Amino acid sequence: KQEVTQIPAALSVPEGENLVLNCSFTDSAIYNLQWFRQDPGKGLTSLLLIQSSQREQTSGRLNASLDKSSGRSTLYIAASQPGDSATYLCAVKGVNYGGSQGNLIFGKGTKLSVKP
Amino acid sequence: NAGVMQNPRHLVRRRGQEARLRCSPMKGHSHVYWYRQLPEEGLKFMVYLQKENIIDESGMPKERFSAEFPKEGPSILRIQQVVRGDSAAYFCASSPVRTYEQFFGPGTRLTVL
Numbered sequence: 001k002q003e004v005t006q007i008p009a010a011l012s013v014p015e016g017e018n019l020v021l022n023c024s025f026t027d028s029a030i031y032n033l034q035w036f037r038q039d040p041g042k043g044l045t046s047l048l049l050i051q052s053s054q055r056e057q058t059s060g061r062l063n064a065s066l067d068k069s070s071g072r073s074t075l076y077i078a079a080s081q082p083g084d085s086a087t088y089l090c091a092v093k094g095v096n097y098g099g100s101q102g103n104l105i106f107g108k109g110t111k112l113s114v115k116p
Numbered sequence: 117n118a119g120v121m122q123n124p125r126h127l128v129r130r131r132g133q134e135a136r137l138r139c140s141p142m143k144g145h146s147h148v149y150w151y152r153q154l155p156e157e158g159l160k161f162m163v164y165l166q167k168e169n170i171i172d173e174s175g176m177p178k179e180r181f182s183a184e185f186p187k188e189g190p191s192i193l194r195i196q197q198v199v200r201g202d203s204a205a206y207f208c209a210s211s212p213v214r215t216y217e218q219f220f221g222p223g224t225r226l227t228v229l
Contacts, residue, residue: 034217043207043222044159089159103149103161103172104209104218 002027002094006107013080014115021075021110023090028068034104035064035075036089044089048075080114087111118143120210120221121190128227135195135202137224141210148191149218150183153205165191198228 003026013019023033032051036044048057048064050073056065063076077084091104121140129135141148150162161175165185176183180198185191195202205225209218 032217036220041225044209044220046217046219049217091159103164103175104151104159105161106151106159108158 002105004107010111012113023073025071029095031093033092038087122221129198137193139191139208145210147211149209151207200228203228
């Protein structure tokens with residue numbers, strides 16, 4: 001059974017700092033991994049999608065890496081801003097579980113607070 | 117291209133009533149997924165549908181919950197005889213094919229009094 005863990009559960013940093021959010025998963029047989037952002041009371045915004053054959057993806061100040069063999073992904077945020085404050089969720093789409101292998105398995109998220 | 121649309125955004129029901137949640141996927145997306153986010157918990161998969169077919173309902177409670185995605189119209193998640201424990205945010209996502217990126221709607225926040 002796939003389990004996704006995100007560490008830390010919460011993180012507070014001063015504005016301008018570079019930071020790393022961690023995600024680990026127990027079953028390395030995955031199709032892809034997605035990072036999302038969720039603002040309080042809102043839906044999920046997809047930030048980056050990494051296919052299983054890829055090692056990293058970049059979008060603006062965000063960089064996500066994937067090490068499938070070790071079951072780890074990191075989300076790097078450069079030059080953090082107060083507007084980056086949100087909960088960041090990691091989710092994997094697996095190969096071996098679920099009759100359809102269509103659903104995402106989510107971690108519980110890292111709640112990020114960037115102080116001005 | 118409009119994103120995934122869900123309505124209503126907020127729904128209040130009394131115990132024993134029925135709740136109907138609607139989801140319109142992004143244009144060109146034929147795969148729909150429903151997830152539930154309970155307070156202080158992560159998102160949990162409920163059901164995966166394609167047009168007129170339930171592909172995987174392994175995450176759905178066995179009783180009171182049902183889902184459909186008809187040939188025409190939105191996908192519907194139906195909860196009969198709601199109980200307080202059903203209070204949660206229900207999110208719908210869509211993708212063009214199974215292995216592709218999923219795009220999420222804004223969610224429906226269900227409160228059961």
